[in-house]
Amino acid sequence: xxxxxxxxxxxxxxxxxxxxxxxxxxxxxxxxxxxxxxxxxxxxxxxxxxxxxxxxxxxxxxxxxxxxxxxxxxxxxxxxxxxxxxxxxxxxxxxxxxxxxxxxxxxxxxxxxxxxxxxxxxxxxxxxxxxxxxxxxxxxxxxxxxxxxxxxxxxxxxxxxxxxxxxxxxxxxxxxxxxxxxxxxxxxxxxxxxxxxxxxxxxxxxxxxxxxxxxxxxxxxxxxxxxxxxxxxxxxxxxxxxxxxxxxxxxxxxxxxxxxxxxxxxxxxxxxxxxxxxxxxxxxxxxxxxxxxxxxxxxxxxxxxxxxxxxxxxxxxxxxxxxxxxxxxxxxxxxxxxxxxxxxxxxxxxxxxxxxxxxxxxxxxxxxxxxxxxxxxxxxxxxxxxxxxxxxxxxxxxxxxxxxxxxxxxxxxxxxxxxxxxxxxxxxxxxxxxxxxxxxxxxxxxxxxxxxxxxxxxxxxxxxxxx
Ligand code: GDP
Numbered sequence: 170x171x172x173x174x175x176x177x178x179x180x181x182x183x184x185x186x187x188x189x190x191x192x193x194x195x196x197x198x199x200x201x202x203x204x205x206x207x208x209x210x211x212x213x214x215x216x217x218x219x220x221x222x223x224x225x226x227x228x229x230x231x232x233x234x235x236x237x238x239x240x241x242x243x244x245x246x247x248x249x250x251x252x253x254x255x256x257x258x259x260x261x262x263x264x265x266x267x268x269x270x271x272x273x274x275x276x277x278x279x280x281x282x283x284x285x286x287x288x289x290x291x292x293x294x295x296x297x298x299x300x301x302x303x304x305x306x307x308x309x310x311x312x313x314x315x316x317x318x319x320x321x322x323x324x325x326x327x328x329x330x331x332x333x334x335x336x337x338x339x340x341x342x343x344x345x346x347x348x349x350x351x352x353x354x355x356x357x358x359x360x361x362x363x364x365x366x367x368x369x370x371x372x373x374x375x376x377x378x379x380x381x382x383x384x385x386x387x388x389x390x391x392x393x394x395x396x397x398x399x400x401x402x403x404x405x406x407x408x409x410x411x412x413x414x415x416x417x418x419x420x421x422x423x424x425x426x427x428x429x430x431x432x433x434x435x436x437x438x439x440x441x442x443x444x445x446x447x448x449x450x451x452x453x454x455x456x457x458x459x460x461x462x463x464x465x466x467x468x469x470x471x472x473x474x475x476x477x478x479x480x481x482x483x484x485x486x487x488x489x490x491x492x493x494x495x496x497x498x499x500x501x502x503x504x505x506x507x508x509x510x511x512x513x514x515x516x517x518x519x520x521x522x523x524x525x526x527x528x529x530x531x532x533x534x535x536x537x538x539x540x541x542x543x544x545x546x547x548x549x550x551x552x553x554x555x556x557x558x559x560x561x562x563x564x565x566x567x568x569x570x571x572x573x574x575x576x577x578x579x580x581x582x583x584x585x586x587x588x589x590x591x592x593x594x595x596x597x598x599x600x601x602x603x604x605x606x607x608x609x610x611x612x613x614x615x616x617x618x619x620x621x622x623x624x625x626x627x628x629x630x631x632x633x634x635x636x
Pocket of ligand 1: 400401402403404405406407408409449511512513514515534535536537538
């Protein structure tokens with residue numbers, strides 16, 4: 170069941186002490202071991218002789234059970250609550266060899282720590298109120314960022330840009346809710362007497378809508394679009410993928426071992442990431458490995474945001490119909506389709522946009538000469554609702570956008586109910602109060618004010634170990 174966890178002390182049973190190597194696996198100049206929890210001080214006494222002065226870099230020997238040095242390096246001690254996790258935290262910066270770090274970790278485990286789960290340091294930071302959930306997610310987004318824009322926006326979210334705006338909304342909402350709930354105590358549902366104006370609802374809804382739009386831009390920059398390329402053999406699917414990617418090297422094959430792999434490329438259009446998938450690999454097969462590859466390709470295609478159907482414009486007989494292709498792909502009927510007439514360098518068709526009788530957008534291009542590809546790029550931005558990298562204010566995830574959408578829905582219902590009671594067709598303040606409660610609940614899920622173990626498990630399991 171959802172419960173409010175943020176800012177509460179950890180469960181009544183004392184938390185255990187966790188340890189993990191925080192630097193990337195492999196060889197590096199420096200390797201970092203982190204130890205967090207109540208036993209961190211005792212572990213420090215055994216491992217480095219004594220607990221160092223808080224927040225002061227100190228050169229220490231890191232010793233084994235016999236007192237022999239495993240390594241030497243810098244020790245940092247962050248006593249609770251002034252640490253990343255909010256707990257006692259020891260950080261040892263030694264030499265970045267995998268065996269050295271393994272030995273150090275093993276020693277910490279011998280001394281009573283247990284291996285940290287992925288994201289467990291950040292989870293503790295969240296549970297101890299050092300970060301809210303949107304900020305913790307921004308840490309993972311920052312680490313996994315693939316573009317400079319993604320880095321900029323994740324950093325802004327980590328600094329609380331998104332959370333502060335959510336909190337400001339929640340504050341306004343709480344005020345309104347408190348007033349309405351006060352009315353529940355009046356026997357005759359006297360809402361007219363309350364210091365609430367119709368504009369209070371409208372202002373709140375407008376602010377929520379603005380934040381939803383911003384978070385959608387942030388989500389687009391983080392997740393991008395999944396675009397599937399389909400079409401008859403030789404229509405020019407691979408050529409288009411290459412032309413858009415700009416270099417053959419950008420293309421990776423998804424499923425090694427299959428005779429004909431699913432081709433993928435990651436491109437960016439003005440900071441909008443687009444994952445292109447070429448369906449060349451989809452074909453009847455009796456080979457078990459290939460069948461598995463095709464099954465995976467289909468799973469991926471089911472998640473497509475958009476389909477590009479390529480037609481060879483120069484072919485004598487225009488190849489099979491759009492509907493036949495869609496049927497073959499078993500694409501969700503909700504996925505929008507764009508028809509691309511390719512090879513116009515041969516057919517002589519001019520570039521430009523048209524709408525087919527079925528209502529699909531049709532563009533003309535040449536994967537060979539590049540004609541019409543700019544039209545395609547700006548079309549993809551339009552479809553996504555992308556307003557450019559500058560429009561992104563913070564990074565966000567699909568669940569945030571969804572929470573804001575839910576919140577908006579309930580706010581609008583509350584506004585409706587309020588308008589009706591003003592016209593004396595009074596549905597009662599209970600309905601308004603209930604919708605405001607649900608709206609607050611939805612917004613609270615973004616920052617983790619309201620969260621469930623399930624949600625937390627999902628979020629933190631995506632982190633790397635040691636973070
Ligand atoms: P796929 O089977 O759909 O992936 O098609 P390919 O990308 O392999 O292209 C099939 C053939 O059409 C190749 O010989 C390409 O060079 C050629 N081709 C692709 N696009 C164009 C184009 O825009 N103009 C011309 N003239 N040839 C093209």
